[in-house]
Amino acid sequence: MTLREWLAWGETELRAGPHPAKARMDAELLLLHHIGKSRAWLITHRDESYAGCSSIGFAELIKRRTTGEPVQYITGTCEFYGLQFHVAPHVLIPRPETEHLVEKALELARELPSPRILDVGTGSGAIAVAIKHHLSNAEVTACDISPEALAIASSNAAQNHCPVRLVESNLLSAFDTEQFDLIVSNPPYVPSSDRASLDVEVRDYEPALALFADEDGLAIFRRLILQSFAHLASSGYLLLEIGHGQHQAIESLLLSTGFNAIEFTPDLQGIPRVASARKP
Ligand SMILES: C[S@@+](CC[C@H](N)C(=O)[O-])C[C@H]1O[C@@H](n2cnc3c(N)ncnc32)[C@H](O)[C@@H]1O
CATH class of the missing domain: 3.40.50.150 (Vaccinia Virus protein VP39)
Structure with missing residues (x-):
């Protein structure tokens, strides 16, 4: 599967969760976290299949989000006032x-x-x-x-x-x-x-x-x-x-x-x- 297809799959899963309005953005944030790349990188590589994107790892992140767990706790990071912060429960x-x-x-x-x-x-x-x-x-x-x-x-x-x-x-x-x-x-x-x-x-x-x-x-x-x-x-x-x-x-x-x-x-x-x- 290409990264675009993984993203579409993640978005579809999240639409059935408690925060459907944020499904697209959340799927993208979780995919970027999973592959360890920037949004700019994803834009130019989304039609490539990506060996590092194992279905199990990404699917696990998506599953956590469908229970309502905040994306910031899943990725462990949050931006505030232009700075990056580590966050945990x-x-x-x-x-x-x-x-x-x-x-x-x-x-x-x-x-x-x-x-x-x-x-x-x-x-x-x-x-x-x-x-x-x-x-x-x-x-x-x-x-x-x-x-x-x-x-x-x-x-x-x-x-x-x-x-x-x-x-x-x-x-x-x-x-x-x-x-x-x-x-x-x-x-x-x-x-x-x-x-x-x-x-x-x-x-x-x-x-x-x-x-x-x-x-x-x-x-x-x-x-x-x-x-x-x-x-x-x-x-x-x-x-x-x-x-x-x-x-x-x-x-x-x-x-x-x-x-x-x-x-x-x-x-x-x-x-x-x-x-x-x-x-x-
Ligand atoms: C609404 S959070 C704010 C966290 C952070 N300052 C922010 O704005 O993102 C409130 C914080 O107050 C702390 N807190 C709660 N009761 C407290 C108390 N009696 N004395 C000191 N800190 C307390 C909590 O542990 C929590 O970290």
Whole structure:
């Protein structure tokens, strides 16, 4: 069979799975991963039969995807902010909307000569590594409660040549009296009660620890906002990725904690996605 025929076969199989709209793109990503070639290479070689494309290996990848397993866990890679990250089931797959948080962090931190930045709940390390990549003068620290996530973040920091200090911590509890100029976080904020309604690829494959929070998804925010206020230097900023419909509750929490200059940055759908707030 030619590569074009393998691709068509994979696409047909995936059309019968839980994500038919992505069948073509997923089949191509899995084929490229299987043969270890680029998309440009495939375009010029798709009518050749390819000895390396054993039916068993490619069929196994397609079978995994038909159960709903995310393509990024099957290939073990994900692109975020133009960088490549290793991902595995202990970490959330970085989302495009989180790039708005990085954008805002870079905008604020560029004003400072040597900003001290903390990423809380770093997962794969995507936010911390992307910030360090663009701001070599920043001292970037990243923490997570999950040692498995920290091991993946460590390998991503090394692979992208971005030195980031990694700390195992339940929110900011490991930081004693340390102060930061900027604290960023994409914490778990999906209401635990929404679990059943989530897409299979999120609900059955991504780590619950990275997704869910009690109290309508606000439980972690409540602790994080209070702790961040204590660990921010004067005029420091807190940046939070938030869920759909949470901005009013987050604004109240930030105001009652003493933050000012509260702003929300919308995502590409116009949904308030990143909260930023300043410690006076
Ligand atoms: C939504 S994921 C974000 C991962 C990554 N920052 C990103 O944006 O792709 C939330 C992360 O918070 C971590 N986490 C959950 N509870 C935590 C806690 N109490 N303290 C520190 N990290 C926590 C999870 O392990 C997970 O890696």
